[in-house]
Amino acid sequence: MKIISIINQKGGSGKTTTVSLFAKSLCNDGKKVLIIDTDPQGGISSLYSDTDKQAGLYDILIGDSPQKELNVFKSLVDSKIDIIPSDYRLDKIFLTVSPYSLQNALKDFTKNYDFVLIDTPPTLQGITRASIFFSNEIFVPCEISKQSYKPTIYTLESIKENKKKGKVVFIGWKDPENKNGFQNNLSRTFSETFKKDLIGVIPKNISTLSFSCENKKPSATIIENIITPILGFI
Amino acid sequence: MEETGRQGIKAKNIFISEELQETQKLMPISNDDRERLENSIKKEGLRDPVKVYQEGNRYYLLAGWNRLEIFKKINGEDAVIPSIILEGTKEEYKEFTINDNLERRHFTKEQKYALVNYFLKKDPTQSDRHIASKTKVDKNTVSKKRKELLTRGEIHHVEKKDSKGRRIGEKPKKNNSSRFPIDKKVNDSKLKARLKEINSEIKLLSKEKKDIEKKLKSATS
Numbered sequence: 001m002k003i004i005s006i007i008n009q010k011g012g013s014g015k016t017t018t019v020s021l022f023a024k025s026l027c028n029d030g031k032k033v034l035i036i037d038t039d040p041q042g043g044i045s046s047l048y049s050d051t052d053k054q055a056g057l058y059d060i061l062i063g064d065s066p067q068k069e070l071n072v073f074k075s076l077v078d079s080k081i082d083i084i085p086s087d088y089r090l091d092k093i094f095l096t097v098s099p100y101s102l103q104n105a106l107k108d109f110t111k112n113y114d115f116v117l118i119d120t121p122p123t124l125q126g127i128t129r130a131s132i133f134f135s136n137e138i139f140v141p142c143e144i145s146k147q148s149y150k151p152t153i154y155t156l157e158s159i160k161e162n163k164k165k166g167k168v169v170f171i172g173w174k175d176p177e178n179k180n181g182f183q184n185n186l187s188r189t190f191s192e193t194f195k196k197d198l199i200g201v202i203p204k205n206i207s208t209l210s211f212s213c214e215n216k217k218p219s220a221t222i223i224e225n226i227i228t229p230i231l232g233f234i
Numbered sequence: 235m236e237e238t239g240r241q242g243i244k245a246k247n248i249f250i251s252e253e254l255q256e257t258q259k260l261m262p263i264s265n266d267d268r269e270r271l272e273n274s275i276k277k278e279g280l281r282d283p284v285k286v287y288q289e290g291n292r293y294y295l296l297a298g299w300n301r302l303e304i305f306k307k308i309n310g311e312d313a314v315i316p317s318i319i320l321e322g323t324k325e326e327y328k329e330f331t332i333n334d335n336l337e338r339r340h341f342t343k344e345q346k347y348a349l350v351n352y353f354l355k356k357d358p359t360q361s362d363r364h365i366a367s368k369t370k371v372d373k374n375t376v377s378k379k380r381k382e383l384l385t386r387g388e389i390h391h392v393e394k395k396d397s398k399g400r401r402i403g404e405k406p407k408k409n410n411s412s413r414f415p416i417d418k419k420v421n422d423s424k425l426k427a428r429l430k431e432i433n434s435e436i437k438l439l440s441k442e443k444k445d446i447e448k449k450l451k452s453a454t455s
Contacts, residue, residue, distance in 0.1 A: 062314055063247025063293050098239030098288065098319040105291040126239075 003116040004234070005135040007159065007166065010151035011122035014141040014171040014202075016043040019119040020212040021202065022139075023048075025230040027078050028218060031114040035075070036106070037086040038131055039121040040094055045085035047213060048075040056085035061093060061101055066109040077215050082113070095126040102130040115234075124158040132162045137234075140166040141202070144173060144183075144190050156197060167233070168197045172204025200233040202226070235322035235330060240283065242314035243293050245306045248286060251294035253328040260352055261335045261345065263300050272304050280305055283316040285334065287327060296320060296327055297334040336368060346371050350379045358389045 004022070006015045019035060026033050037045045038057060045051065055064075055071040066072055066084065075081040084106075098104075102118075110116045118135065120128045132138065138159055142152045152168070159166040176187035191198075202208065203225060211222050218227060263271070274281070284298030295302060305315050322330070341349070349369045353360060354376070362376040369376075383389045 059244075060291070062242055062244045063291070064244065065291055093241035096240040098241075098321070100238060100288065100321065101241075101319075104288045108290065 001111060001113060001116070002137055002234075003110065003118070003135045004137045004139060005118040005120060005128075005131040006139050006141060007120050007124070007128060007131065007155060008140050008142060008148070008152060009122055009124055009155045009158075010142075010148040013122075013143055013148050013152075014204075015039075015122075016047075016119055017209070017212045018139065018141040018169065018171070018202065019044050019117050020047060021208070021226060021230060022115075022117055022234065023075075023081055024077070024211065024218070025227040026115050026117075026234070027080050028223070028227055029231055031080070032112070033081045034072075034110060034113040034116045035081065035083040036102075036116060036118045037084065038090070038094065038102075038127045039119055040086060040088055040091040041121065042085060042087045044119045045083065045087065048077055048081065048083045049073050049085045050076065051085075051087075053085065054087075056087065058086065058089040058093070060084065060105050061090075061097060066106060072109075090127075093126075094121060095123065097126050097130060099129040099133045102127070102134040106134070124155060129162065132159060132164055135164070138164055138166045139169055139199075140197075141169045141171050142190075142194070143171045143204075144187055146186065149190070149193075153193070156194075166197060167199040168194045169199060169233075170194075170201045173201040200229060202230070235320055235326045237318055238321045239319040241317060241319065243286065243317045244311075245302060245309070245313050245315045246311040248284070248293050248295050248302060248315070248317070250299060251287070251296055251327065251331070253324070254295055254297070254299060254331045257328070257331045257335070258299055260332075260349055261339055261341070264340060264342075267340060268300060268304075271300060272308075275301070275304050276308060280316055283318045285318045285320055285330075287320050287322070293317070293319075296331055333368075341370075347375075347379065350376055351383065354380055354383055354389055358392045 006019050006022070008015055016039070023033050023035055035044060035048060036057065037043075042051070045056070049056075050073070053073060057071070059071045060066050064071060068074075068082070072082055072084050075083045118131045120131050124132075140152060140155055140159070142148055156166045156168070170190070174183070174187060176184040176191070207222060208226055210216070211218060211226060280301060282298075282301070284301050285296045286293040287296060288294075302315065305313065309315075320327075320330070336349075346369050350365060350371060353365045353368065358380075362373050362380065366373040366376045380389070384391060
């Protein structure tokens, strides 16, 4: 069983989309997947679960046992994907919970899955630290933009401080052309800085986005351009 | 022992730890204190979070049994109670259940004696002074209680030894000539007389000093 966290201190860096793409790719490969939403914004929860359900990770953290149909649900997307959803109630505690909270609460329960995917809020404190402690693999999705440069460096350093290694995934990477210009220079800087941590690239376009959000069977192009490369680096 | 987190926990999901169950009976809360606590929680909510540790997906209470009971009575079993998560060894948890309660309780004499006996039985090598300061009784009381337990055979005699293995805490035998004989009895009257001499000498000298300074001054002017 593999526990994978998706982490970046930069908000909007593509964490939730990456989790969704990972889940669907693994599911397409026949794997049993559990998604844990640790973000009080509940982004992945709104994609995969019925938001009227009022229980989830918060209830497990305040001491309820994890239990199917009570706080762990079958996803709306595929019966092979389960989800522990989150909502605004988590906001009260997500920054101050113990770094051992997730592994204490969920270690036994997660044994039934092939893969556990943890979506995290844009911080490295509290629940994200607990995710790092709990995971055996960490991916850091990163857009090629000036504003995501420093947060991504900080994220990788913090993961290292916790004695784990973050693997960078570039979202929407374009190979720089052999001329100067803002985007080309930026791409070169990113490529240089994250060279040793880079593990893969996920394209950023309408078909990727709709595959991550909508409940559709993957087309041949999706399988070729998204699923196969993702399964390659997970 | 380390504080690893702060969060709310559903009151009914907190179990009383073995450690606390064992030590709490030594430290019952007085009716006055309990009433005061209940009024304060009613009025201002719980100001002081209860303390727990986590094992698997269960939380175990280390401190705040009374607070938890009163909180449940006021807010119901499903209410979320402010908590501090601690992480340590079993031994540290046990120690903590006692120390935390000791700091917040008012004890009667009998309760204090029971605590002294508890500490003595638990670890007779602890010094009287140490136990006395923990339980807020006199050191001689601890020593008395120790003797009682010794005569009843409930604890063993502890031979105190220093780091080099020499016995300590025993009175030295008489005629035991020390390597550095020091006359410990100080002769007060002798010292006082000498002090008087010194003082008068200082007076004389300072007078002489002033005279000389005066003379020098008049000579230069």
